[in-house]
Amino acid sequence: MTHPITPSQTIGPFSHEAWQWACAACTPAGADGMETITIHGMLRDGDGTPVNDGMIEAWSPGAATIEHERAHQLAGFRRVPTDDEGRFTLVLSRAEEASCEPAALVTVFMRGLLVHQFSAVFLEDDDLDRAALLRQVPPERRATLVARKSGPASYAWEIRMQGAQETVFFDYGGAP
Amino acid sequence: MQFDMLAPGSHPDLVYPAYKSTVKRGPTLPPVAVHAPASLKTNLAAPSSLLLPFDADLTAQGDGDPLGEKIVVTGRVLDQDGKPVRNSLLEVWQANASGRYRHKRDQHLAPLDPNFNGWGKMLTDDDGRYRFVTIKPGAYPWGNHDKAWRPAHIHFSLFGNAYAQRLVTQMYFPGDPLFEFDPIFQSISDLAARERLVSRFSIDETVGDQMLGYEFDIVLRGRDATPFGL
Numbered sequence: 001m002t003h004p005i006t007p008s009q010t011i012g013p014f015s016h017e018a019w020q021w022a023c024a025a026c027t028p029a030g031a032d033g034m035e036t037i038t039i040h041g042m043l044r045d046g047d048g049t050p051v052n053d054g055m056i057e058a059w060s061p062g063a064a065t066i067e068h069e070r071a072h073q074l075a076g077f078r079r080v081p082t083d084d085e086g087r088f089t090l091v092l093s094r095a096e097e098a099s100c101e102p103a104a105l106v107t108v109f110m111r112g113l114l115v116h117q118f119s120a121v122f123l124e125d126d127d128l129d130r131a132a133l134l135r136q137v138p139p140e141r142r143a144t145l146v147a148r149k150s151g152p153a154s155y156a157w158e159i160r161m162q163g164a165q166e167t168v169f170f171d172y173g174g175a176p
Numbered sequence: 177m178q179f180d181m182l183a184p185g186s187h188p189d190l191v192y193p194a195y196k197s198t199v200k201r202g203p204t205l206p207p208v209a210v211h212a213p214a215s216l217k218t219n220l221a222a223p224s225s226l227l228l229p230f231d232a233d234l235t236a237q238g239d240g241d242p243l244g245e246k247i248v249v250t251g252r253v254l255d256q257d258g259k260p261v262r263n264s265l266l267e268v269w270q271a272n273a274s275g276r277y278r279h280k281r282d283q284h285l286a287p288l289d290p291n292f293n294g295w296g297k298m299l300t301d302d303d304g305r306y307r308f309v310t311i312k313p314g315a316y317p318w319g320n321h322d323k324a325w326r327p328a329h330i331h332f333s334l335f336g337n338a339y340a341q342r343l344v345t346q347m348y349f350p351g352d353p354l355f356e357f358d359p360i361f362q363s364i365s366d367l368a369a370r371e372r373l374v375s376r377f378s379i380d381e382t383v384g385d386q387m388l389g390y391e392f393d394i395v396l397r398g399r400d401a402t403p404f405g406l
Contacts (some may be wrong), residue, residue, distance in 0.1 A: 112197025
């Protein structure tokens, strides 16, 4: 028998202090000389208004092994709040050149979002044609998951909750 | 680990106009169903060294005893096969007995308690069980509509054993008269699903004359875990 899941509820506006320990414990990549990339993110609602009370989590399985070896406390994991302008910054270890994996699997939380949303961010100069996860996304929506190069080792990405450029959010219950 | 499609109503409606903030923040397109790649079956390994001595006793984080009704909350974290989700990270946060959060944006006029932060974290044991001691949180107003008061609740954040099991939810207390007026609780259309967020009073978990006990089991998505939980 399959047990029904426990439903989700919103994170609400008051998570910051409770969640801060993990923001602090996910050691900034690069402090130990590893190659990193930085994703400059922006979180917007359906009106395009920046969301200033969101939480973003990133999980990079490929980087987890390397970071673990370098004694990161939460290897492969990042948690960052959005700031007053809706911005967030993900500094990620760069596991390899021209990957076909996402730079990070991303989870989005905020007040007013009753179920946290799973997404992913790819880098535009990665091997996107071979990206198995991206290829499951309708072609016309793939661009919402691709961060654009904005400088050396630096990328820009927007998460849009609604609208013509609504970011792709995943349900992992798809058939293989 | 396998992830099946969810029955309709398993989760809240993403756009639920009675909860005003959902109108511009809830995605409107259906999620893109994808096969979970192997990488989603891994998860962060939170070292126990990150757990502080009083993380699982929210009444012991100050210089003295916090005000309010001391309670113990315990339960098991299970997957959809009913198997324990072991050694997995769980975070909790809540208002104090007066209904006030220790947070710069909380404008409720109720007092802060110098002896109560309202947050903690722990790992589940080999049975998938967690247990923490806290103060029963108060109801509080939140401005969504006239006389908008949240039923007393404790926020839970669970990591499970696989990235795709991540869950954030709220635990409520049995018999709360505010349930029928709370759009966050009501946003779950399936009545049975909604009731799964309500803890139950437990005389077995009640500790002598110290504190009442509440039980709250949590089922995370996923089945067919290996013996290692993945």
